[in-house]
Amino acid sequence: MADIATIAFTGLGLCFFIAGTIGLLRFPDVFTRLHALTKADNLGLGFITLGMLFQVEGWREMALLVLIWALTLLAAGTVSQLIARAALKDRSG
Amino acid sequence: MTVWLSFVALGVLASLAGALLRVWKGPGPADRMMGAQLVGTGGVAVLVLLAPVHGRGALDVALTLALLAALAAVGFVKATSADGAGDPEEDETPSPDRGPAGETSDG
Amino acid sequence: MTWAFDAALCALILGVAFATVLGRGVFRSIVFFIVYGLLMAVAWVRLDAVDVALAEAAIGAGLTGVLFLTTFGRLARNVSDDAAPGRFHLPAALACGGLTGALAWAWFAMPAPVRREWELPPAGVENPVTAVLLNFRAWDTLLESIVLLAALIGLWMMARDGDWGDRLGLPQHVRPGGVMAGFGRLLPPVGFLVGVYLVYVGADQPGGAFQGGTVLAAVGLVAALAGLVRPPRIAAHRWRVALVAGPSVFLVAGLAGAVLGAGFLTLPEPVAGTAIFVIEVGLAISIAVTLVFLVLGPPEGERRE
Numbered sequence: 001m002a003d004i005a006t007i008a009f010t011g012l013g014l015c016f017f018i019a020g021t022i023g024l025l026r027f028p029d030v031f032t033r034l035h036a037l038t039k040a041d042n043l044g045l046g047f048i049t050l051g052m053l054f055q056v057e058g059w060r061e062m063a064l065l066v067l068i069w070a071l072t073l074l075a076a077g078t079v080s081q082l083i084a085r086a087a088l089k090d091r092s093g
Numbered sequence: 094m095t096v097w098l099s100f101v102a103l104g105v106l107a108s109l110a111g112a113l114l115r116v117w118k119g120p121g122p123a124d125r126m127m128g129a130q131l132v133g134t135g136g137v138a139v140l141v142l143l144a145p146v147h148g149r150g151a152l153d154v155a156l157t158l159a160l161l162a163a164l165a166a167v168g169f170v171k172a173t174s175a176d177g178a179g180d181p182e183e184d185e186t187p188s189p190d191r192g193p194a195g196e197t198s199d200g
Numbered sequence: 201m202t203w204a205f206d207a208a209l210c211a212l213i214l215g216v217a218f219a220t221v222l223g224r225g226v227f228r229s230i231v232f233f234i235v236y237g238l239l240m241a242v243a244w245v246r247l248d249a250v251d252v253a254l255a256e257a258a259i260g261a262g263l264t265g266v267l268f269l270t271t272f273g274r275l276a277r278n279v280s281d282d283a284a285p286g287r288f289h290l291p292a293a294l295a296c297g298g299l300t301g302a303l304a305w306a307w308f309a310m311p312a313p314v315r316r317e318w319e320l321p322p323a324g325v326e327n328p329v330t331a332v333l334l335n336f337r338a339w340d341t342l343l344e345s346i347v348l349l350a351a352l353i354g355l356w357m358m359a360r361d362g363d364w365g366d367r368l369g370l371p372q373h374v375r376p377g378g379v380m381a382g383f384g385r386l387l388p389p390v391g392f393l394v395g396v397y398l399v400y401v402g403a404d405q406p407g408g409a410f411q412g413g414t415v416l417a418a419v420g421l422v423a424a425l426a427g428l429v430r431p432p433r434i435a436a437h438r439w440r441v442a443l444v445a446g447p448s449v450f451l452v453a454g455l456a457g458a459v460l461g462a463g464f465l466t467l468p469e470p471v472a473g474t475a476i477f478v479i480e481v482g483l484a485i486s487i488a489v490t491l492v493f494l495v496l497g498p499p500e501g502e503r504r505e
Contacts, residue, residue, distance in 0.1 A: 003094055006094070006097075007097055010097070010098070010101045010142070011101070013138070014101050014104045014105065017104070017105055017108045017135065018104065018107075018108050021108035021109075021111035021112055021131065022111070024111070024112055024115050024127065024128070024131060025111055025114060025115055030121060030123050030124060030127075033124065033127060034127065037127050037130060037131055041134045041135070042134065044138065045134055045137060045138050045141075048101070048105075048141055048142065049141055052141050052142065052144060052145075055094070055098075055144070056144055056145065056152075061149065061152060064152050064156060065141065065144075065152070067156065067390075068137060068141065068152070068155050068156050068159045071156070071159040071160055071162075071390065072134060072137055072159045072162060074163075074383070074386060074387065075133075075162040075166075076130075076134070077379075078163050078166075078167075078379055078380070078383040079130055079162070079163050081379040082166060082170045082181060082379060082380065083126060083127065083130075083169075083170065085181035085182055086123060086169075086170045086173055086174070086181040087123040088181075090123070090173070095201070095202070096201040099201040099202045099204065100201055102205050103201075103204055103205045103208055106205065106208045106209060106212060107208070110212060110215075113212075113216065113232075113235065116219075116228065116231050116232060116235065117219060117223070117228065122227050125227060126231060128231065128235070129231045129234050129235055129265075132238050132239070133261065136238045136239070136241065139242055140242060140245060143242075143245060143246070147245055147246075147248065147250070149405065150245065150248075150250030150405070151245050151250070153254060153398070153405075153406065153407070154244075154245050156394060157254055157257045157394070157398075157411075158238070158241065158257045158261065160387070160390070160391050160394055160415065160418070160419075161257065161258060161261060161262035161415075161418050163383065163387075163422075164261075164262045164265065164266055164418055164421065164422060165234055165261065165265035165266060165269065167266075167383070167422065167425055168265060168266035168270060168425070169269050170380075171269075171270070171273070171372075172269045172270050172272060172273025172274075172276075173273060174273075176370070178370040178371060178372045179373060180373065180374035180375050180378060180380050180381075180427075182374075182375040182378040182380070183373070183374070183375045
């Protein structure tokens with residue numbers, strides 16, 4: 001049962017990862033690519049982490065996984081804002 | 094299960110390879126930096142997938158990578174600012190004797 | 201199926217290495233180098249060398265990336281980014297190729313490693329890497345910590361005379377309440393805990409002084425770059441004490457070993473565990489402070505264009 005959940009969630013996460021990369025490659029603009037990068041990839045990572053929650057043993061590893069995901073979210077939010085504003089200044093300056 | 098996890102990890106590596114194409118082509122520095130950011134997130138994903146095989150160690154490395162994921166981007170944004178030490182959110186040109194952030198308001 | 205993953209990882213690492221060296225533009229090579237560090241961290245985990253992976257993740261992907269990017273930021277003002285790659289240098293290529301071939305031949309010529317439980321002599325700690333670094337080969341680690349200090353002193357010699365009393369690095373300024381300031385407020389507490397955890401757990405699991413010290417350095421760098429803390433003045437005494445704390449504690453422990461009759465840098469069996477922990481704490485502090493100062497740079501006043 002846990003294995004089925006893992007397979008489902010990690011598969012979904014992989015789809016989002018691939019979608020994020022396709023977006024990064026195909027979108028026309030820095031800002032649109034930023035959407036693909038931060039939204040799709042972090043959603044993919046979230047699903048993969050969710051799937052792996054069923055595979056690790058012990059509460060400490062589970063808490064570690066959740067912490068990893070939370071930190072990645074924080075980093076993604078910060079990076080998207082900073083890069084977007086820097087690119088905006090680059091474009092208008 | 095290990096077979097499936099290896100397959101998913103392989104898929105994540107493939108999407109990383111796609112991101113490297115963006116680093117190679119990307120017309121601007123921001124594009125290249127975004128490619129590096131994707132590799133960081135992908136690296137965390139791969140390490141999380143390797144956790145059942147390699148145990149706690151893989152998760153510790155994933156934690157370190159997640160912690161430092163934004164550091165390179167912060168360095169990039171600082172480096173491309175006007176005087177090498179600024180913040181892209183500041184509206185006016187920075188003056189020489191501005192210190193670090195004083196008391197802040199929420200939001 | 202794992203061999204497919206390993207093969208893909210190796211191909212990716214080689215591709216990134218080639219892309220770093222070839223092609224135009226310094227910035228692209230810098231970004232590829234950061235990517236290379238990230239992929240190498242994954243490769244080290246795959247090889248079960250978690251201590252090395254931790255160090256690679258913190259340094260290669262974090263600190264070195266910031267160092268290169270800051271350097272590029274200064275160069276870019278004077279140098280165009282479209283510089284052509286250097287000429288192909290045949291002797292260097294042959295030397296590198298020959299070395300790679302020799303390593304590959306040596307790897308395949310060695311007998312297959314026999315996997316058995318590590319039979320290290322009792323060292324006071326369970327983690328074999330820590331035992332080797334801080335007990336059996338303590339000489340090397342002591343000298344390495346002094347070398348790190350020497351690198352910092354060498355960097356400080358580059359400061360201009362007029363700047364000598366100033367704070368380290370460029371004065372950072374951020375928008376108060378902005379994204380960068382918020383990031384600098386949220387990340388360092390968590391990072392500090394992770395760094396301390398890595399130092400503490402280094403006795404039994406992968407971790408240790410160097411890994412924890414580099415994470416602490418990265419966290420301190422984030423705090424400094426986000427303008428939350430101002431870098432100290434170059435002559436600040438407390439920070440100088442922190443810089444030499446590691447090598448001094450190490451030296452004292454070594455001399456204590458000599459005084460107790462066990463020999464210089466030999467830790468007697470009953471106190472080995474505690475002594476190693478104390479040395480690790482000192483080393484972590486020194487490494488963290490040294491690395492932050494190395495990345496921040498010598499004191500510079502305002503940029504004079």
